[in-house]
Amino acid sequence: MVVRKEIKSYVIRTGKLTKNQNNALQDHSEKYCISYKSEHIAEVFPKKQDIVCDIGFGMATNLIDQAVSNDDFNYLGLEVYPPGVGSALAGIAKNACENIKIIQHDAVEVLNNMVPDNYFVKVQLLYPDPWPKKRHHKRRIISPSFLNSIARVLKSGGVFQVITDWDPYADYIKDLFVGDKRFVSVEEHAFTEDSMSWPNPTETAYAKKGINKGHAISNLIYRVC
Numbered sequence: 001m002v003v004r005k006e007i008k009s010y011v012i013r014t015g016k017l018t019k020n021q022n023n024a025l026q027d028h029s030e031k032y033c034i035s036y037k038s039e040h041i042a043e044v045f046p047k048k049q050d051i052v053c054d055i056g057f058g059m060a061t062n063l064i065d066q067a068v069s070n071d072d073f074n075y076l077g078l079e080v081y082p083p084g085v086g087s088a089l090a091g092i093a094k095n096a097c098e099n100i101k102i103i104q105h106d107a108v109e110v111l112n113n114m115v116p117d118n119y120f121v122k123v124q125l126l127y128p129d130p131w132p133k134k135r136h137h138k139r140r141i142i143s144p145s146f147l148n149s150i151a152r153v154l155k156s157g158g159v160f161q162v163i164t165d166w167d168p169y170a171d172y173i174k175d176l177f178v179g180d181k182r183f184v185s186v187e188e189h190a191f192t193e194d195s196m197s198w199p200n201p202t203e204t205a206y207a208k209k210g211i212n213k214g215h216a217i218s219n220l221i222y223r224v225c
């Protein structure tokens with residue numbers, strides 16, 4: 001029997017954990033991490049308020065900054081990279097953030113199997129791996145089936161935001177959304193004016209890297225109808 005390996009949008013890197021990340025994983029996972037299970041999550045936040053999902057939060061700089069300055073929102077962070085999860089937990093503990101939960105698992109599977117319909121007011125994807133080589137495009141996290149998940153998990157009027165410094169990826173994303181009647185594109189200035197309702201990301205290390213390389217930054221925002 002031939003078993004087809006599922007194509008993932010990531011390669012698990014065994015980055016060395018710092019002492020701080022290791023301690024945070026040991027001390028704070030139980031309180032702030034949710035184990036992956038193929039069943040819908042129940043009420044997981046102490047306070048009932050709108051939920052933002054940060055997919056692939058990396059070293060969690062934006063996740064922590066955003067959650068600290070928007071404590072009237074809950075945050076669900078999804079990441080597979082252990083040092084990133086360790087950094088997130090260290091940041092959560094340092095700032096005593098009661099509005100963040102982490103799932104260390106493939107975001108595609110989490111969205112498909114754990115997240116109920118109409119769950120988030122915002123899903124954000126900051127600098128997703130662009131997989132620039134043509135033979136790797138199939139690894140890109142954004143795909144037609146990913147859009148189906150986003151349309152399902154966002155509440156009516158909720159937004160999906162993706163920021164990338166890789167122009168060909170931005171063009172690919174725009175092409176996917178343009179023909180999809182479930183979403184309308186939101187101009188960046190309109191989004192900023194609306195920023196009372198939608199917490200904005202802060203600049204991450206990937207933003208700085210892109211800018212240093214002279215790349216244009218595309219900030220793409222779509223509202224689900």
Ligand SMILES: C[S@@+](CC[C@H](N)C(=O)[O-])C[C@H]1O[C@@H](n2cnc3c(N)ncnc32)[C@H](O)[C@@H]1O
Binds near residue numbers: 056141
């Ligand atoms: C280029 S980094 C960007 C990190 C962060 N958003 C930032 O801007 O600094 C992409 C991150 O997405 C994570 N990632 C990729 N595919 C993922 C998936 N399917 N589920 C969870 N995390 C994923 C990777 O582990 C990596 O940390």
